[in-house]
Amino acid sequence: MAVTTGLVQQIIWTPSIGAACFYVGPSMASAEIFYIVVNSSASEAEIATNLNLLSLVVKAKGAGYPITVSHPDNSGQATGVSAGEFDISPIGQAIHNDFYSVSGSGIPADAVLQFETAASIVTVTPDLVRPHCVFVAELPPVIATGRNILRLSAAGWTSNSIPVDVSSGPRLVKRVLFSGQPKPDPYTILFVANPGIQTEPGALAADVVLTDRPGFHNAVGYCLTNLFAVTEDLLRQFDNQFRIVTVFDNTLPATVENTLAHEIPPNLMETLRNRLAPFCSRYDEVADMVFVMHGSTTHDRATAWYTSDDGAKPSVAYTFDGAARVHGRFPSVPGSAALPLDMNQTGLTPFHEFGHGASDFNNGRINDLYVDGSPGGFVVNKKFRALATDPVPANFANYDGTGFNSDPNRDGLGYPGTWKSYHPIQIDTTRPNLMDNYWFAFDDPQFCRFDQLIHSWLTDRIMAKLTR
Amino acid sequence: MAETTGLVQKLNIVPSVAMACAWIGPTPANTELFFVLREAAEPANTGAFLNNMTDALASAMVTRREVVVIHAVNDARIDGLRIEPA
Numbered sequence: 001m002a003v004t005t006g007l008v009q010q011i012i013w014t015p016s017i018g019a020a021c022f023y024v025g026p027s028m029a030s031a032e033i034f035y036i037v038v039n040s041s042a043s044e045a046e047i048a049t050n051l052n053l054l055s056l057v058v059k060a061k062g063a064g065y066p067i068t069v070s071h072p073d074n075s076g077q078a079t080g081v082s083a084g085e086f087d088i089s090p091i092g093q094a095i096h097n098d099f100y101s102v103s104g105s106g107i108p109a110d111a112v113l114q115f116e117t118a119a120s121i122v123t124v125t126p127d128l129v130r131p132h133c134v135f136v137a138e139l140p141p142v143i144a145t146g147r148n149i150l151r152l153s154a155a156g157w158t159s160n161s162i163p164v165d166v167s168s169g170p171r172l173v174k175r176v177l178f179s180g181q182p183k184p185d186p187y188t189i190l191f192v193a194n195p196g197i198q199t200e201p202g203a204l205a206a207d208v209v210l211t212d213r214p215g216f217h218n219a220v221g222y223c224l225t226n227l228f229a230v231t232e233d234l235l236r237q238f239d240n241q242f243r244i245v246t247v248f249d250n251t252l253p254a255t256v257e258n259t260l261a262h263e264i265p266p267n268l269m270e271t272l273r274n275r276l277a278p279f280c281s282r283y284d285e286v287a288d289m290v291f292v293m294h295g296s297t298t299h300d301r302a303t304a305w306y307t308s309d310d311g312a313k314p315s316v317a318y319t320f321d322g323a324a325r326v327h328g329r330f331p332s333v334p335g336s337a338a339l340p341l342d343m344n345q346t347g348l349t350p351f352h353e354f355g356h357g358a359s360d361f362n363n364g365r366i367n368d369l370y371v372d373g374s375p376g377g378f379v380v381n382k383k384f385r386a387l388a389t390d391p392v393p394a395n396f397a398n399y400d401g402t403g404f405n406s407d408p409n410r411d412g413l414g415y416p417g418t419w420k421s422y423h424p425i426q427i428d429t430t431r432p433n434l435m436d437n438y439w440f441a442f443d444d445p446q447f448c449r450f451d452q453l454i455h456s457w458l459t460d461r462i463m464a465k466l467t468r
Numbered sequence: 469m470a471e472t473t474g475l476v477q478k479l480n481i482v483p484s485v486a487m488a489c490a491w492i493g494p495t496p497a498n499t500e501l502f503f504v505l506r507e508a509a510e511p512a513n514t515g516a517f518l519n520n521m522t523d524a525l526a527s528a529m530v531t532r533r534e535v536v537v538i539h540a541v542n543d544a545r546i547d548g549l550r551i552e553p554a
Contacts, residue, residue: 036483043486043508044512044515045486045506045507045508045510045515046483046484046486048486048506048515048516048519049481049482049483049486049487049488049506049519049522050483051519052481052483052488052519052522052523052526053481053483055522055523055526056479056481056526059526059527059529059530060530062530063530063531065530070482079482079483079484080480080481080482080483080484081480081481082478082479082480082481083478083479083526083529083530084476084477084478084479084491084529084530085478085496086496087496087497088496089475089477089494089495089496089532090532091475091494091532091534092532092533092534093531093532093533103475103494103495103496104495104496104497105495105496105497105498132494132495132498133494133495164532173553174552174553176534178494179473179474179475179493179494179534180473180474180494181493181494181498182472182473182474182492182493182494182498182499182500183472183500184470184471184472184541186473240494240495240498243473284536284552
């Protein structure tokens, strides 16, 4: 058995003899001819599958994809055809001013996208490059519409070239930025443009984010960079397994079910967490974490709600200071954060809020360290001394058999004299904890990291969901 | 039944065994192999839809559209297919 790979040049149907032939090669002049024959004794299944094969040949020709034909040695009778073998994979349609991602493996950090037509080559620098994907927040309209040849290129490295059809619009309501691990229930992060806000007096108001699509794209781009490209590496451990989706649906009125956030005085915005799962299901998504992006400029302080794991579904057991706990594998209410489009993009707001949102109401909350109090419940990253004058205990906690020390100096920022709270030791003891006031970092807030306990605990918690 | 979502990275059709194999996943190197099998004993109406599903997988592959394949847990045979609005 031999295989021949090339572009489909021509297809000829001859129904009177139950046959079709197609030419495969770099040009018509140098193409080889292959054929399929379906004789009158063929079963219905054979007939139909041969027609499937022919249909694949037709589609590959239309798309400009090469095919690989299996055939006996010294015979042109096609016994099988495959198509689609490239080393990169554009995700969804290429549309001007819309999100665009291209996946692959081993993509260099300096990779750019090149869109080539007969008239031009347009180079696009992605907003985020990871080894498994490049991400563009808004595909530049300077790219020619119609058929382009797309490739990724970096110093000393070039991907396969793949034909893509670029259009000028309309932009999609739901955009998959990365489809996630090919398994049921991948860990899913969803960014939604919030349709409605419940105001402080209780009225429902349209969220202006739905009139600012460029702002939404910019903010999502910032969030992705924040989650996956700052110094903290928590999510880079497994971001090639996450499903990442955006929803921007400007047809939605500010009804109760579409109102996903509410104002809290003086300037906070908070998600209406119980509406998120039903909202996501309208777009066929089950999210683990939802970022509700809003356009308020009066209530633009970000907040987050913990996840509520589904206690009726499987979980992974662990111990915390000897007490039995679980990491739930499935959420009943996703973790969530309300983020304003005008957030300061030099900080760590998305990652900080993710830290809250990815923790759990009942089996471990991650709380702010820049305040002394606690809203109650089981908190992973904060404990309290009996008296503010008591020394900070050396040992903070035992998580699943491993001891974690306390931070005696509160990030070097020092505990205010009246504070009773204390915290786990950082990974980077020279900078504030990512759950603390990272704005006090002596250099760049985006260098700040979680503490050792949160990093270990959240790694296990996300792994429990990734492996469900 | 389980659902697996992803892009069709590669499709292979082998008429002699009335089968189409689809590699589905987020990247060309991270896929799960699924298949559409047209069995001889299958009623004509069921078979016609199975073949049409194979055509839909081919269309999704060349247009870079995500698909949701429906299959039994721990079984790679595709029993149903969904293509999302986006």
